Amino acid sequence: MIAFLLTFAVAFLGALILTPIVGRLALRFGFVDVPHEPKHVHQVPVPRLGGVALFFPFLAAVGLSLLLPVERQDPLELARWAGLILGSALVFGLGLYDDKRELRPLPQFVVQFLAAGVAIYSGIIITEIANPFDGMILLSTPIAVAFTLFWLMGMMNTVNWLDGLDGLAGGVTVIASVLLFAHSYRLGQYSIALLPLALAGCVLGFLPFNFYPAKIFMGTSGALFLGFGLGSLAIIGGAKMATALLVLGIPILDVAWQIINRLRLGRSPFLGDRGHLHHRLLDLGFSQRRVVLVFYALCAAFGTLALILPSGFYKLLVLVGMGMVALVVLVVLARRG
Numbered sequence: 001m002i003a004f005l006l007t008f009a010v011a012f013l014g015a016l017i018l019t020p021i022v023g024r025l026a027l028r029f030g031f032v033d034v035p036h037e038p039k040h041v042h043q044v045p046v047p048r049l050g051g052v053a054l055f056f057p058f059l060a061a062v063g064l065s066l067l068l069p070v071e072r073q074d075p076l077e078l079a080r081w082a083g084l085i086l087g088s089a090l091v092f093g094l095g096l097y098d099d100k101r102e103l104r105p106l107p108q109f110v111v112q113f114l115a116a117g118v119a120i121y122s123g124i125i126i127t128e129i130a131n132p133f134d135g136m137i138l139l140s141t142p143i144a145v146a147f148t149l150f151w152l153m154g155m156m157n158t159v160n161w162l163d164g165l166d167g168l169a170g171g172v173t174v175i176a177s178v179l180l181f182a183h184s185y186r187l188g189q190y191s192i193a194l195l196p197l198a199l200a201g202c203v204l205g206f207l208p209f210n211f212y213p214a215k216i217f218m219g220t221s222g223a224l225f226l227g228f229g230l231g232s233l234a235i236i237g238g239a240k241m242a243t244a245l246l247v248l249g250i251p252i253l254d255v256a257w258q259i260i261n262r263l264r265l266g267r268s269p270f271l272g273d274r275g276h277l278h279h280r281l282l283d284l285g286f287s288q289r290r291v292v293l294v295f296y297a298l299c300a301a302f303g304t305l306a307l308i309l310p311s312g313f314y315k316l317l318v319l320v321g322m323g324m325v326a327l328v329v330l331v332v333l334a335r336r337g
Helices: 002-029 050-067 077-101 105-121 141-162 168-186 190-210 219-233 241-247 249-264 277-283 288-308 312-336
Strands: 128-130 136-138
Touching: 002 050, 002 190, 050 077, 050 190, 050 219, 077 105, 077 190, 077 219, 105 141, 105 219, 141 168, 141 219, 141 249, 168 190, 168 219, 168 241, 168 288, 190 219, 241 249, 241 288, 241 312, 249 288, 249 312, 277 288, 288 312
Parallel strands: none
Antiparallel strands: 128 136
16 A cells, blocks of 8 residues: 555656646746637647646655565566557657647657557567457467557547646546546555556546646647557556547547548548537536536546446447447537537
């Protein structure tokens, strides 16, 4: 219990102390988000160096957890931790550069691909998936590699695209991290449970400054780091993808819908607009706080179902049902827009 408290406290207090300092540094060095596109919902320039206040407290908490007397059941666990840290550093550095220079999509995808490759090389790979009817489905190496690449890159970009309202991506990340922690703890994977706890801690320390009206944004550096972290933690210690899928199911479906819709309209799928679900709800008159809290409630409810449902079959039913409802909502909102 002390190990959990210390890990969480270091991440939380580190982010809580570091965030206002980083905000001032962002203003000094020009890491500022100036509203100039329709997708922007803020009215004044806001610092966007929040990824620094997320990444380094997480790093400190993980470093501390390595020194704590916690039983480690998997001999490859430390190698996976190294892959998590190195891959996170790659996407964090990429995001930091994008927060200053605004990179085009291609170089971003190249670095994301490399980070996912580092994770796979370290042993963070999906080798099997649950058969919703019975047992497990083993994946061949090429399929496992391709599936893991798709999963990690998808998670990074889902969180990045979700970061469109104050506190939205951060709060959803906390919910997912807490549920991943609960899942690992329930299985007796105590050393692995420290990782999502550290992630939740650093985001909770950051959220008081990021919730509406935000004093600082996490930026691409923070969003890519959180997405890579969640994607990796859903794999480490045994795939818990059902939990991550149900927590992030609505944002994932929203991303998929936006890509399809933009391609259908002859636009680049990577150029932002106000077509996302959270933007549509704003345009209908909902306040930022209400939209964000609705997302929190839905993600928490679906994530809790992932923990309490007895089998993969029921989780699949919930996922399909959520997908159908979300699809109807997205189509209706798109037609109204």
